[in-house]
Amino acid sequence: MNFVCSNCGCTRLEEIMINVTLSSEIASVGEGGDIDYMHYMPYGEYATAGEVDRYQCVNCGAHVKDANGETITDCDELYTRLQELDRE
Numbered sequence: 434m435n436f437v438c439s440n441c442g443c444t445r446l447e448e449i450m451i452n453v454t455l456s457s458e459i460a461s462v463g464e465g466g467d468i469d470y471m472h473y474m475p476y477g478e479y480a481t482a483g484e485v486d487r488y489q490c491v492n493c494g495a496h497v498k499d500a501n502g503e504t505i506t507d508c509d510e511l512y513t514r515l516q517e518l519d520r521e
């Protein structure tokens with residue numbers, strides 16, 4: 434399913450998560466506490482747990498909402514909603 438923002442027409446969708454624990458392997462700690470990471474991936478594969486707070490447009494931040502205007506927080510709902518929007 435492709436996302437198209439109803440607000441700005443952007444097709445890039447992002448997932449916003451809350452209560453996420455991130456871990457990053459440290460390569461070295463330099464002078465003054467400058468840390469070099471093995472992998473610099475701020476939203477990468479080391480995220481564990483957490484929950485989806487919302488899905489939103491990358492460009493304008495508009496939340497994806499269901500037919501009742503409630504912000505969608507579940508990937509199944511997201512899929513269903515994108516199908517609905519595609520038919521409109």
Ligand SMILES: [Zn+2]
Pocket residue numbers: 438439440441442443490491492493494495
């Ligand atoms: Zn948008």
